[in-house]
Amino acid sequence: MRADESSADTAIDLIGFVTRHLACAQCHSAYAPPDVQVTQHEHDEWSLVATCPSCSAQRVITAYDEPPYRRLDGPHGPSLPPLSARDMIEWRAFLKQFGGDMIDLLAGS
Numbered sequence: 513m514r515a516d517e518s519s520a521d522t523a524i525d526l527i528g529f530v531t532r533h534l535a536c537a538q539c540h541s542a543y544a545p546p547d548v549q550v551t552q553h554e555h556d557e558w559s560l561v562a563t564c565p566s567c568s569a570q571r572v573i574t575a576y577d578e579p580p581y582r583r584l585d586g587p588h589g590p591s592l593p594p595l596s597a598r599d600m601i602e603w604r605a606f607l608k609q610f611g612g613d614m615i616d617l618l619a620g621s
């Protein structure tokens with residue numbers, strides 16, 4: 513399959529996704545395929561504009577033709593060394609004196 517055929521298939525898939533899953537934010541009308549245009553396509557990033565057939569409100573949609581996690585390093589994210597016994601000792605000491613909840617912990621406060 514040539515690259516431009518593949519791109520055309522992706523554009524059709526993305527337009528189909530918009531018409532099936534999104535509606536006008538103003539009046540909730542459904543979009544039909546002619547209401548959705550690809551305005552930009554660079555690498556795996558696509559920009560589309562959907563124009564409401566009822567109220568003409570326009571909506572810009574950015575889409576990627578592969579899941580965003582694939583854009584991270586490595587197969588499922590950045591490659592980090594496995595936790596060591598030393599990491600566990602440090603975490604045990606940290607958690608022993610830590611008085612907050614998970615929100616405090618993840619917020620880093």
Ligand SMILES: [Zn+2]
Pocket residue numbers: 536537538539540541564565566567568569
């Ligand atoms: Zn509308």
